[in-house]
Amino acid sequence: MGCQKIIVTNACGHSMAVSYAFCGGNHLNNPDTNRACYDITRPIVSLKKIVRYAIGREFCGPACRALHQGWYCCTCNHLPVRGYLDQDNRMVVHQTCLGAVHALCTACLM
Ligand SMILES: [Zn+2]
Ligand SMILES: [Zn+2]
Ligand SMILES: [Zn+2]
Ligand SMILES: [Zn+2]
Numbered sequence: 001m002g003c004q005k006i007i008v009t010n011a012c013g014h015s016m017a018v019s020y021a022f023c024g025g026n027h028l029n030n031p032d033t034n035r036a037c038y039d040i041t042r043p044i045v046s047l048k049k050i051v052r053y054a055i056g057r058e059f060c061g062p063a064c065r066a067l068h069q070g071w072y073c074c075t076c077n078h079l080p081v082r083g084y085l086d087q088d089n090r091m092v093v094h095q096t097c098l099g100a101v102h103a104l105c106t107a108c109l110m
Contacts, residue, residue: 002041074107
């Protein structure tokens with residue numbers, strides 16, 4: 001058996017906290033010993049249990065939220081749009097109806 005690793009993330013999965021669930025075995029129930037127990041019970045890594053929970057609806061920030069849920073673009077009469085992450089400048093952008101690329105700005109609505 002061994003202790004179980006639990007990863008708790010926010011809605012987008014970018015911020016996470018790791019904890020370990022006590023297996024009830026022959027060691028103390030605290031984060032360090034639970035972690036040690038998880039680490040030594042590793043005959044095959046893929047058999048180890050990792051449980052992931054996404055808690056709540058919190059995103060790390062407006063840009064991340066826009067990326068996942070879309071937003072209302074200020075240059076498109078605030079119609080709902082879906083964007084993508086521009087790889088060069090790391091901004092959330094989308095192609096407007098006029099063919100230009102508009103980055104999420106403070107006039108856009110979430
Ligand atoms: Zn354990
Ligand atoms: Zn995020
Ligand atoms: Zn737009
Ligand atoms: Zn805008």
